Amino acid sequence: MHTQTVALTGATGYIASHVVVALAEQGYNLVGFDNLSNSSAAVVERLEQLIDGPFAFHKVDIRDTATIAEALQQHQVDAVIHLAGLKAVGESVDDPLRYYDNNVAGSLSLLTAMRDACVNQLVFSSSATVYDPDQPSPLTETSQLGPINPYGRTKYVVERLIDDVAATSDLRAINLRYFNPVGAHPSGLIGEDPVGTPNNLMPFIMQVASGQRDELSIFGNDYDTPDGTCIRDYIHVTDLANGHVAALNALATVTTSEAINLGTGTGTSVLDVLRAAEQAVDRPIPTRVVERRAGDGAVSFADPALAADRLNWQADLTVAQACVDHWRWQRQNPTGYPDLSG
Ligand SMILES: NC(=O)c1ccc[n+]([C@@H]2O[C@H](COP(=O)([O-])OP(=O)(O)OC[C@H]3O[C@@H](n4cnc5c(N)ncnc54)[C@H](O)[C@@H]3O)[C@@H](O)[C@H]2O)c1
DSSP states (O other): OOOOEEEEETTTSHHHHHHHHHHHHTTOEEEEEEOOSSSOTHHHHHHHHHHTSOOEEEEOOTTOHHHHHHHHHHTTOOEEEEOOOOOOHHHHHHOHHHHIIIIIIHHHHHHHHHHHTTOOEEEEEEEGGGBOTTSOSSBOTTSOBOOOSHHHHHHHHHHHHHHHHHHTSSOEEEEEEEOEEEOOOTTSSSOOOOSSSOSSHHHHHHHHHTTSSSOEEEEOSOSSSTTSSOEEOEEEHHHHHHHHHHHHHHGGGOSSEEEEEEOOSOOEEHHHHHHHHHHHHTSOOOEEEEOOOTTOOSBOOBOOHHIIIIIOOOOOOOHHHHHHHHHHHHHHOTTOSOOOOO
């Protein structure tokens, strides 16, 4: 058991909520920050059910440096897991200023607050979008970087910011490059609750399966892959959450900063995910092939060897399991989390 206190930014978001549960199981003291711009206050109640106790939550924007610094001090935080961020690629193309302000200025503010509060351990949610999409898979941490949209560039810039600060201060950091998170907690109490049309494949499929949408749009079936659809590395959010626990433990062996992939090492096509989902929901899912999306590379999957070596971590769960878990979440919460705002 740990007596360390860990703060999570973006704490009520999809991935962070699963990280909270994984850390609570390991006995960490936790504190959460979120401005609720893309999540619901209802998550706090669900988390308290799952961790069987109170969850210290602050509704705050990470760009509010003074409030964050004060909370870090108040809770005597030892390490921060920084998951807060905007993540829709299309939106980032339309409104880059908003993305740079939230993701880059937000991270600058957080790092400043951490310096002011003397917190020197950080795990950052980066993304496989930092890689040049033309690089061959499996992608290793030394594969050429070259994000092609503002969202990916904000992740790239924040990684470099963290590297620069870590090189000249006490900061020790791990930049986790996530591949494609899917699935939900097996309880069905927490999961991905996208606002509007989902940008990601799994919630889109599940909304079609539950009758909320008519058909799944498949963005191109003429890629140079065995079935013509894009191949990605889908990682169960439970595995991803456990990767954060492993990263926190590994911070003890980091001297400055390191980038580490969190993926399964296996590529799965859109049609393979569709078939697994049809098995899980036990009904056919209507599809329509539409134009390719700008910026989608044919194949992207991780080489997870460095995570195995540095974090002693590997993904265990399958896409089939992720479909079963996501479907349970979808059935139990057909319209997502309850709206507590009114
Ligand atoms: N889901 C993915 O496919 C994926 C892949 C790679 C990386 N990531 C990264 O992982 C992190 C978490 O992603 P997620 O899927 O859980 O997204 P999410 O939107 O569910 O969670 C992000 C949370 O951050 C909060 N937030 C945003 N800006 C904030 C700010 N300025 N101050 C305070 N809170 C703020 C949002 O309200 C939300 O609750 C993000 O940084 C994302 O870029 C996600």
